């Protein structure tokens with residue numbers, strides 16, 4: 001049974017830890033969208049590792065990690081990450097694969113990202129200026145450069161032609177410097193030496209793996225509410241972070257996906273701009289940020305924090321067809337006297353129980369809260385649901401009711417072992433019972 005793990009909120013839900021925890025039960029971990037703007041923080045044996053582009057499955061010997069066609073790859077970022085892993089004893093030989101159809105992020109994409117964000121002024125999106133948006137623009141605009149194109153670097157070949165035209169467009173836009181297309185191609189030639197052994201047809205690779213009975217985990221980056229189609233547009237990422245993205249971003253049929261697990265924090269955070277109805281802009285938000293260490297893994301930016309938004313998570317359950325939730329960071333709420341759960345929105349005198357598609361309307365929504373008692377004692381490291389304080393159990397049960405999906409996994413700390421695996425059918429169906 002294959003499993004898709006994705007973010008059910010605005011990203012940073014703790015997917016890294018959940019993927020890492022489940023990886024021993026899979027042979028292949030495949031990333032299907034995004035770029036090196038994602039940041040998975042994984043703690044293993046007290047060691048902190050941040051992975052941006054490479055699936056965190058790489059930390060498990062014997063697991064193959066695949067970067068799918070739906071991902072945009074900056075070769076500099078990829079090899080800098082590889083080089084950081086080697087001194088930690090992580091051997092990537094034969095275990096890291098990159099789709100021949102993945103699009104490349106090139107130096108001009110990074111520059112255009114910075115320019116575009118500056119031009120937006122007040123209406124900025126809050127992107128990480130790493131060229132991801134412009135690389136996806138070139139992909140959709142049918143002028144992108146794909147990994148497989150690197151096989152022909154001749155000056156009159158299709159890659160050189162595309163780079164020449166794209167660099168000329170860049171030079172028309174950027175007034176204070178001139179980029180040489182030849183230099184971009186030369187740099188690509190160097191990267192190709194290292195990249196070539198990693199390149200596969202990801203669709204074919206996965207079809208064969210699945211036929212041979214190898215189990216695959218599909219790993220999403222960012223989160224549902226940042227999906228280009230289903231998120232809070234335009235304050236979104238440039239790809240499909242939702243479950244459908246696994247099919248298009250890897251070249252598999254939707255039926256190959258199997259079980260879908262959504263990762264959600266026990267509260268809500270968001271980085272960057274855009275509406276966030278349950279945001280706490282007062283001292284309570286500050287407390288959540290401090291106790292949850294809510295600072296971006298990729299950028300260090302402070303995250304906006306607020307109460308659990310069950311309307312948003314219910315929406316994620318629907319658009320992804322979530323079978324279950326993994327609720328993370330329960331321990332961050334330990335000190336609170338009371339907790340709020342947003343069960344609906346008030347907007348223009350109406351009560352909405354579903355996420356509105358119109359972002360302006362969404363921005364005008366205020367939350368309708370339900371108040372629950374806090375538990376006032378530590379839950380950090382608890383591994384059995386029955387050992388949680390009664391109020392914490394009540395909180396989780398209420399999150400399940402209002403979100404519409406069972407909490408198959410509850411995370412009570414950043415370490416792998418700080419995890420409750422509920423004995424429910426979803427965990428069994430995904431065959432991830434970790435031998436318990």
Ligand code: GDP
Nearest residue numbers: 012013014015016039040041329411412413414
């Ligand atoms: P991701 O991109 O979804 O993996 O999220 P990040 O890695 O940006 O943020 C998750 C952070 O929360 C990491 O530092 C994790 O180690 C940490 N974390 C994950 N689960 C828990 C938990 O249950 N409790 C606490 N206190 N920290 C957690």
